[in-house]
Amino acid sequence: MRTTRPWHERYFHFILLLPALIILLFLTVYPLANVFRLSFYEYNYLRGAPRFVGLANYGRLFSDRFFVDGIRNTFVFSISATALEVLLGLGLAVLFNRQFRGRKLLLPLVIFPMMLSTMVVCAIWRSMYHYDYGIINHFLSNFTPIVNWFRGVFGLAPVAGIKVRWLFDPDLALWSVVLVDLWQYTPMAFLILLAGLQSIPKDLYEAARVDGAGGVSLFRYVTLPLLRKHLFLALLLRSIDTFKIFDKVYALTGGGPGSATETISFYIYREGFKYFNMGRASAAAVVMFLAVAVVTVFYIRQVLRGENA
Numbered sequence: 001m002r003t004t005r006p007w008h009e010r011y012f013h014f015i016l017l018l019p020a021l022i023i024l025l026f027l028t029v030y031p032l033a034n035v036f037r038l039s040f041y042e043y044n045y046l047r048g049a050p051r052f053v054g055l056a057n058y059g060r061l062f063s064d065r066f067f068v069d070g071i072r073n074t075f076v077f078s079i080s081a082t083a084l085e086v087l088l089g090l091g092l093a094v095l096f097n098r099q100f101r102g103r104k105l106l107l108p109l110v111i112f113p114m115m116l117s118t119m120v121v122c123a124i125w126r127s128m129y130h131y132d133y134g135i136i137n138h139f140l141s142n143f144t145p146i147v148n149w150f151r152g153v154f155g156l157a158p159v160a161g162i163k164v165r166w167l168f169d170p171d172l173a174l175w176s177v178v179l180v181d182l183w184q185y186t187p188m189a190f191l192i193l194l195a196g197l198q199s200i201p202k203d204l205y206e207a208a209r210v211d212g213a214g215g216v217s218l219f220r221y222v223t224l225p226l227l228r229k230h231l232f233l234a235l236l237l238r239s240i241d242t243f244k245i246f247d248k249v250y251a252l253t254g255g256g257p258g259s260a261t262e263t264i265s266f267y268i269y270r271e272g273f274k275y276f277n278m279g280r281a282s283a284a285a286v287v288m289f290l291a292v293a294v295v296t297v298f299y300i301r302q303v304l305r306g307e308n309a
Contacts, residue, residue: 032289035282035285035286035289036282036286037282038050038278038279038282039057039058039279039282039283039285039286040052040053040054040055040057040279041053041057041278041279042056042057042279043277043278043279044276044277044278045276045278046276050278050279053279057279057280057282057283058283058287060280060283061280061283061284061287065259066259066262066267067264067267067284069259069262070259070262070263070264070266070267071264073174073259073260073261073262073263074243074245074263074264074265076174077174077177077178077181077242077245077263078239078242078243078245080175080178081178081181081182081185081238081242082235082238082239082242084178084182084186085181085182085185085186085188085189085234085238086189086193086231086234086235086238088182088186088189088190089186089187089188089189089190089191089192089193089234090189090193090231092110092186092190092194093190093193093194093196093197094197094219094223096110096190096194097194097197097198110187110190111187111190111191112187113183113184113185113186113187114184114185114187114188116184118184118247118248118251119247119251121180121183121184121248122180122247122248122251122252123251125179125180125183125252126167126251126252129166129167129176129252131163131164131165131166131168132163134166136164136166137162137163137164140162140163140164141161141162141163143162144161144162147162167252167253168256168257169257170257170258170260171260173253173256173257173260173261174260174261176252176253177245177248177249177252177253177261180248180252181242181245181248185238185241188234188237188238189234189238192230192233192234192237193227193230193231193234195230196226196227196229196230196231197223197227200222200223200226200227204222204226205218205222208221208222228303229303232299232302232303233303235299236295236296236299236300239295239299240292240295240296243264243288243291243292243295244264244265244288244292245263245265246263246265246266246269249261249262249263249265249266250266250269255270264284264287264288264291265288267281267284268281268284268285268288269281271284
């Protein structure tokens with residue numbers, strides 16, 4: 001005779017997941033839904049109740065020069081920082097995948113920047129970027145005699161000293177922030193790719209060498225195909241993280257000079273928490289969420305395509 005188990009036994013595994021599900025709904029789903037709702041309202045919580053305006057906030061966004069500059073700067077920062085970090089991380093992973101003298105000493109030093117707080121990193125680099133007292137400009141000034149010698153060869157007047165306005169030149173400020181992110185988070189891509197390299201069976205390399213494959217052929221036809229998932233994982237994680245860049249911009253440049261380092265995250269912060277335009281800030285957050293979702297879906301499809309190939 002078949003007996004029916006009590007309901008608490010049949011659904012015990014769902015009951016165990018219920019607290020996590022409630023927390024997920026409260027901390028993730030509800031805030032996202034509320035931000036989406038607020039994007040259709042003109043709402044300043046210092047002035048009173050929200051007023052429904054439909055898609056007006058989205059229309060104002062794309063006529064706002066600061067938001068348009070923020071989109072451009074965010075994409076430039078995300079693409080350049082992600083690509084450079086993954087490329088440098090891959091180079092370091094290939095290097096550290098081999099045994100060499102001093103490897104155990106150098107490995108913690110390579111990872112060390114990632115362990116520091118972002119605000120500490122920004123404070124260090126801000127002092128290094130200082131126009132008058134920064135170590136970078138001090139180092140460059142040591143090359144002044146060499147530069148003046150070349151300028152003399154071409155009949156140009158000598159310069160008193162080489163100094164660069166790293167954080168105050170509109171053409172350099174964003175790339176200065178990219179350099180800081182590159183220094184801090186290349187170790188993350190490096191660790192992911194090093195783990196991928198160490199998971200590749202050594203027998204495959206030995207078989208390829210028997211068939212006459214050289215170093216370049218081994219890397220192209222053995223290493224890269226087997227490292228595909230790890231490469232896409234590193235690209236995905238760094239793309240998402242760099243796309244929502246805020247802390248470095250806030251600590252180093254404050255979005256300036258002008259709008260040279262304005263990003264979507266910084267625009268959302270300023271509109272929502274300095275000017276209290278919660279409706280426009282929510283609309284910008286929705287645009288940012290959709291952009292990140294598109295990038296995420298693209299990377300996931302690439303990974304799944306590779307697994308099904």
